[in-house]
Amino acid sequence: MHPILLGIVVGFVITQVAVFSTTLYLHRELTHKAVMFHPVINEIFRFAVWISSGIRPRQWVAVHRKHHAHTDTTEDPHSPKILGWKKVQLMNVFLYRKAANDDTTVASYARDLPQRTTDRFFYDHAILGLGLLFTGLVLLFGFVTAGIAFGFHAILYLGLSGSVNSIAHHFGRKTFGTNSGTNVTWLALLTAGEGFHNHHHAAPTSARFSRKWFQADPGWWIIKILSSLKLADVRHSDVDKLANRVTKSSNFVKI
Numbered sequence: 001m002h003p004i005l006l007g008i009v010v011g012f013v014i015t016q017v018a019v020f021s022t023t024l025y026l027h028r029e030l031t032h033k034a035v036m037f038h039p040v041i042n043e044i045f046r047f048a049v050w051i052s053s054g055i056r057p058r059q060w061v062a063v064h065r066k067h068h069a070h071t072d073t074t075e076d077p078h079s080p081k082i083l084g085w086k087k088v089q090l091m092n093v094f095l096y097r098k099a100a101n102d103d104t105t106v107a108s109y110a111r112d113l114p115q116r117t118t119d120r121f122f123y124d125h126a127i128l129g130l131g132l133l134f135t136g137l138v139l140l141f142g143f144v145t146a147g148i149a150f151g152f153h154a155i156l157y158l159g160l161s162g163s164v165n166s167i168a169h170h171f172g173r174k175t176f177g178t179n180s181g182t183n184v185t186w187l188a189l190l191t192a193g194e195g196f197h198n199h200h201h202a203a204p205t206s207a208r209f210s211r212k213w214f215q216a217d218p219g220w221w222i223i224k225i226l227s228s229l230k231l232a233d234v235r236h237s238d239v240d241k242l243a244n245r246v247t248k249s250s251n252f253v254k255i
């Protein structure tokens with residue numbers, strides 16, 4: 001295969017590893033406690049997040065919980081309604097960093113995720129994780145393909161993360177009128193189900209983001225497989241039932 005094409009294919013695969021680790025581990029498990037994975041699966045996800053994104057889980061969780069708690073207000077770290085969808089799309093990584101670097105955000109929203117010893121030595125060092133990935137790619141494919149793969153992955157992952165926060169709060173369809181999230185099928189396909197953002201805001205504690213069998217929620221398919229192997233314990237998965245409960249309850253939509 002041509003080195004450029006190979007670089008793009010490898011970069012796409014790495015992005016998908018990052019996307020699945022983000023939605024399954026950071027989002028559905030750590031943030032919303034919608035599913036609990038076996039400790040071994042958690043360590044694999046933890047490592048995958050580290051080398052593919054350098055994200056510190058407690059920071060991601062805090063920023064995302066703040067988004068749910070203050071959606072579309074000035075307290076929302078990345079609201080298209082406040083900032084405009086283009087700014088959120090293009091500046092998402094900087095908006096994220098600004099909120100993540102605020103220690104009060106982590107202290108208020110991620111108290112359940114204290115820094116661990118492995119975090120101090122390894123996982124809190126993004127450069128180390130990303131450097132490990134890049135070194136591995138160079139050893140496997142050579143410098144040119146590794147550079148293209150790494151660059152393509154960085155652009156695609158940052159672009160898709162921005163799209164969930166911008167496009168899936170601005171374009172697309174709404175099943176539930178109770179929130180500003182939207183459903184964008186092509187985005188769901190590329191983000192392991194995150195594109196069903198209207199469903200997700202209506203029922204944040206559901207491990208399943210889709211409502212129908214034909215809706216693309218690859219993250220949920222992986223949960224079903226892990227669950228059948230006794231490697232995942234699903235807490236909730238019925239969007240409609242949870243959404244009704246949220247509508248009836250007056251003080252929900254915190255997490």
Ligand SMILES: [Zn+2]
Nearest residue numbers: 067169181197
């Ligand atoms: Zn949202």
Ligand SMILES: [Zn+2]
Nearest residue numbers: 064068200204
């Ligand atoms: Zn969420």
